[in-house]
Amino acid sequence: MNLPLAGLGVLVTRPAHQASGFIHLLQQAGATTFALPCMEIQPLAPDENTRYRLQQSNSYQIVIFISANAVRHGLPLLQKQSAQQIAAIGEGSARALREQGREVDIVADSGFRSEDLLALPAMQSDVISGKNILIIRGRGGREVLAETLRARGAKVDYAEVYQRSRPQTDAKWLTNLWRQPMQLVCVTSNEMLENLYHMLHEFHNQLLNTQLLVPSTRCYQLAQRLGFKHIIQAESATDNNMLNRIMTWHQTGV
Numbered sequence: 419m420n421l422p423l424a425g426l427g428v429l430v431t432r433p434a435h436q437a438s439g440f441i442h443l444l445q446q447a448g449a450t451t452f453a454l455p456c457m458e459i460q461p462l463a464p465d466e467n468t469r470y471r472l473q474q475s476n477s478y479q480i481v482i483f484i485s486a487n488a489v490r491h492g493l494p495l496l497q498k499q500s501a502q503q504i505a506a507i508g509e510g511s512a513r514a515l516r517e518q519g520r521e522v523d524i525v526a527d528s529g530f531r532s533e534d535l536l537a538l539p540a541m542q543s544d545v546i547s548g549k550n551i552l553i554i555r556g557r558g559g560r561e562v563l564a565e566t567l568r569a570r571g572a573k574v575d576y577a578e579v580y581q582r583s584r585p586q587t588d589a590k591w592l593t594n595l596w597r598q599p600m601q602l603v604c605v606t607s608n609e610m611l612e613n614l615y616h617m618l619h620e621f622h623n624q625l626l627n628t629q630l631l632v633p634s635t636r637c638y639q640l641a642q643r644l645g646f647k648h649i650i651q652a653e654s655a656t657d658n659n660m661l662n663r664i665m666t667w668h669q670t671g672v
Contacts, residue, residue: 422665454592457610480504602629605632
């Protein structure tokens, strides 16, 4: 059988609990995969304010889930039988909500950035001004979503339900990694790229000269600043978009 990615070695950097679907798609297409999780996700014990906001979520007209991890760690804490609209940033978050039996009222048709959600008619000033909005997210991160919604007249609160951290990695395993037939490294966020860069600080010469796949213009620009020599960009961080971009590059070289 002539598989489209036969002979290609791919390094997958997603968190361990989120990588299996992408790895399966790559292997089905014939690629050899190597897993190096460049982010760990741990639940946060909610403080008093967060617990109150989640338990009283009916006081918010819109609840926004920032990621699939926000769904995983935040949805079980959300007030049962809540009547508010549910919004998701990106199809990954929306799919995670649907898998838990929750309808998604607001999600962009494409893209997975705050800007894609903010561009929707349901997020404009004439709709959200005066509304209470709860954003369920991890600790820290970009502020553009909340800042823009506030500028449009909404009252915005956060519920931070998980935290991200850089994993500790076995240096011996990394040494062996660079002896493998690995031609492509995939990252799906800026933070993951930065973690990869620091985790492989002893192997920068090899890393920076390996083909890199990123999911966005922001990530592409960060990769350039870090010194990566060969960068390609997918339409988004979804499994299918990443896989399609890999196939195009593998077949055409661009």
